[in-house]
Amino acid sequence: MDLLRFTTAGSVDDGKSTLIGRLLYDSKSIFEDQLEAMEESSRRRGDENVNLALLTDGLKAEREQGITIDVAYRYFATPKRKFIIADTPGHTQYTRNMVTGASTANLAIILIDARKGVIEQTKRHSFIANLLRIQHLVVAVNKMDLVDYSEEVYQKIVQDFRNFASRLDNIVEITDIPISALNGDNVVDKSENMPWYQGPTFLYHLEHVYVGGEENHVDARFPVQWVIRPMSDEWHDFRGYAGRVAGGVFKPGDEVTVLPSGFKTRVKAIHSPDGEKAEAFAPQSVCITLTEEIDISRGDTLVKTNNPPQVSQDIEAMICWFSNKPMPPHAKFVLRHTTQETKAIIQDVKYHVDINTLHKIEGVDSFSMNDIGRISLRTATPLIHDSYRRNRITGSFILIDPGTNETVAAGMII
Amino acid sequence: MPNYHLSNLDQLEAEAIFILRETAAQFENPALLFSGGKDSIVMAWLARKAFWPARMPFPLVHIDTGHNFEETMTYRDEFVELIRASLVVGSVQESIDQGRVVEEKGPNASRNKLQTVTLLDTIEKNQYDACLGGGRRDEEKARAKERFFSHRDDFGQWDPKNQRPELWNLFNGRKNPGEHFRVFPLSNFTEMDIWMYIQRENIPxxxxxxxxxxxxxxxxxxxxxxxxxxxxxxxxxxxxxxxxxxxxxxxxxxxxxxxxxxxxxxxxxxxxxxxxxxxxxxxxxxxxxxxxxxxxxxxxx
Known part of the structure; x- marks a missing residue:
């Protein structure tokens, strides 16, 4: 079975949780006991209809305030596909969760309230989806029932959005669908209220959209995670390198270079408890043995000799700031990249991006929560990396505040 | 160009093995919480695969309420042997005898809640700094908001409103002394995925x-x-x-x-x-x- 990971983004009250609830409800992915519990809560709260948002709003505070605070992961399957939904909140202060959900998604749903049209949050979320290299967008224009199912209103919103999105260079494909999550129009079943709309329903599109592998199958990269040494009689001299292929394909006999040391050797075998494998590709987790004994440890990376990555201590990157404490100028951080951890110092803040206009704001030297911008930083040890555009795994990093251990920023290498 | 495509189960397996290895690498003294239920069985099976041909570098920890189905206990000992793991048992009965907890009264009395004290005591006594759990996000609405690497303060508590963001393959397991992590390698498995995986792998x-x-x-x-x-x-x-x-x-x-x-x-x-x-x-x-x-x-x- 195929797997599609998507993320939903929207503003407060534009009905995102209701849409997901509707999707699960109409595709019969909600169980009877969940429905009973929901009906019971709705009744207690005095809601007129069953409040489908209660299905995703799992935490106490969320139920009390009627808003989504944290990323919730939802699962459902149809005979065509299994789906993982990262349901992310639309509040300004929780943008970090939107970035989190987007980092592992193949597709993003941008939800727009038909009465409000394209607003700041819509642009912010689209920009983040693009920044994190999500190639497929679904623009769901919701609450069509509240604008009398007007085609004119819908077309204007679609046009406004396309005008904005033409500047988002990573987006490969956009599909627009007019829906009413509350009433179920065009979610799973085709709406009788919008005969002017000839396109697919929301679920049909998710089931059929072609999503090419996000993995890079060209540049062979294997960050070593753990060294396996059984020290047993049976496996006396066994020394295997465990990790998850971050890009490309490895086969026994391939010449590889160990970075950062630069030693060259060959792949002897690719092991698994089910027997040796003929090849390993992203995102498989495997164990590789080499023909020569070389000193290799966690944080080192095996690459094919004829296709090396960048190896550098000076990094240019776009970052998104998560912490509610602003970044001090020339701050020092712990940087995590693949299986490597090193120290990093911010050398320069180049600019912020105004997410409404996509204009650069220069002359800034710090970051506050939700700021997105370009920096240059220097690391204590070289990063074995590719650009994020080329490889999401070897091109991404997080910054950790060494004082609080909090993850304060996410970075994408340029 | 060959078709480099992984099925749903293969992707879930690769992810879980990555998380298990990351736990071994980032923490000094991890443990795998084993209940004898199908999720922790699958997790232990994946741990055997992740470190094969070496043994898994952490013990299985069973929090024993003393109120077990007999079949589960027989199974536990055979399975531990099969996957060549070591076993540590934390006993709720012992916590009761020592007066750490008081047994619930009445017809609906259960030791379920008491387990938490025994679990935290076992973690503290053995100084585990990461506990692998078989929780899945599709199980329950609060679990749906759980991270792979989930921070616990020095009282063992979870703060769901202040969780660390988790992006890509990057997991931040840094902590202060006394704090620990719960790690959930099966987060993205559904109940159906678990059953399909058990069938594919032929797990007893x-x-x-x-x-x-x-x-x-x-x-x-x-x-x-x-x-x-x-x-x-x-x-x-x-x-x-x-x-x-x-x-x-x-x-x-x-x-x-x-x-x-x-x-x-x-x-x-x-x-x-x-x-x-x-x-x-x-x-x-x-x-x-x-x-x-x-x-x-x-x-x-």
Whole structure:
């Protein structure tokens, strides 16, 4: 079975949780006991209809305030596909969760309230989806029932959005669908209220959209995670390198270079408890043995000799700031990249991006929560990396505040 | 160009193995929490694969309520042997004897909640800094918000409103002394994925997952098994039924379902057609609307 990971983004009250609830409800992915519990809560709260948002709003505070605070992961399957939904909140202060959900998604749903049209949050979320290299967008224009199912209103919103999105260079494909999550129009079943709309329903599109592998199958990269040494009689001299292929394909006999040391050797075998494998590709987790004994440890990376990555201590990157404490100028951080951890110092803040206009704001030297911008930083040890555009795994990093251990920023290498 | 495409199960396996290895690498003294239920069985199976041909570099830890189905205990010892793991047992009975916890009273008394104290004591005594758990996000609404690497403060508590963002393959396991992590490698598995994986890998399971004849009685909509730890009240009638269990927990709060599914194929067909969630059989989740969140904040599995 195929797997599609998507993320939903929207503003407060534009009905995102209701849409997901509707999707699960109409595709019969909600169980009877969940429905009973929901009906019971709705009744207690005095809601007129069953409040489908209660299905995703799992935490106490969320139920009390009627808003989504944290990323919730939802699962459902149809005979065509299994789906993982990262349901992310639309509040300004929780943008970090939107970035989190987007980092592992193949597709993003941008939800727009038909009465409000394209607003700041819509642009912010689209920009983040693009920044994190999500190639497929679904623009769901919701609450069509509240604008009398007007085609004119819908077309204007679609046009406004396309005008904005033409500047988002990573987006490969956009599909627009007019829906009413509350009433179920065009979610799973085709709406009788919008005969002017000839396109697919929301679920049909998710089931059929072609999503090419996000993995890079060209540049062979294997960050070593753990060294396996059984020290047993049976496996006396066994020394295997465990990790998850971050890009490309490895086969026994391939010449590889160990970075950062630069030693060259060959792949002897690719092991698994089910027997040796003929090849390993992203995102498989495997164990590789080499023909020569070389000193290799966690944080080192095996690459094919004829296709090396960048190896550098000076990094240019776009970052998104998560912490509610602003970044001090020339701050020092712990940087995590693949299986490597090193120290990093911010050398320069180049600019912020105004997410409404996509204009650069220069002359800034710090970051506050939700700021997105370009920096240059220097690391204590070289990063074995590719650009994020080329490889999401070897091109991404997080910054950790060494004082609080909090993850304060996410970075994408340029 | 060859088709470099992984199926849903292969992707889940690769992800879980990555998380298990990351846990071994980032922490000094991890442990794998093993209940004898299907999720922790799958997790332990994946751990065997992740470090093969070496043994897994952490023990299995079983928090024993003393209220077990006998079949689970027999199975536990055989399985531990099969995957060449070592076993550490934390006993709720011992916590009661030492006065660390007080046994609940009344017909609905359960040791489920008491486990949290024994679990936190076991973690502290052995100084585990990361505990691998078999929790899945599709199980329950509070679990849906859980991270792979989930921080616990020095009282073992979870703060769901202040979780660290998790991006890509990057997991931040940094902590201060006294704090620890719960790690959930099976986060993205669904109940169906677990069953399909068990079938694909041919993993042995405790017999009570399959249909058998048992004396049961009904309480609060659950079919509970008559055991030495749980007796029916006067107004409750005991009948013999053909049942199986969808989840395995403490014998006092895990309900059975009527079922004739006697092998994996039949169980999978039944799960696919089920209209009740598996935790619908767990009376411990029905104590309040946010029962799971409340227990998790305290340090529950």
């Amino acid at each position: 399971l405790p017999s009570i997952y399959f249909s058998h004849s048992r004396d049961v009685f009904e309480r609060n909509g659950s079919l509970l098994a008559v055991t030495e730890f749980l007796k029916p009240q006067d107004h409750e009638t005991v009948t013999q039924k053909i049942v199986r269990f969808r989840t395995i927990g403490d014998a006092t709060c895990t309900g059975a379902v009527e079922s004739t599914a006697s092998n994996l194929d039949e169980v999978i067909a039944e799960v696919a057609a089920a209209r009740q969630t598996e935790r619908g059989t767990r009376s411990d989740d029905k104590r309040s609307e946010t029962a799971m969140e409340d227990r998790k904040k305290e340090g529950y599995f």
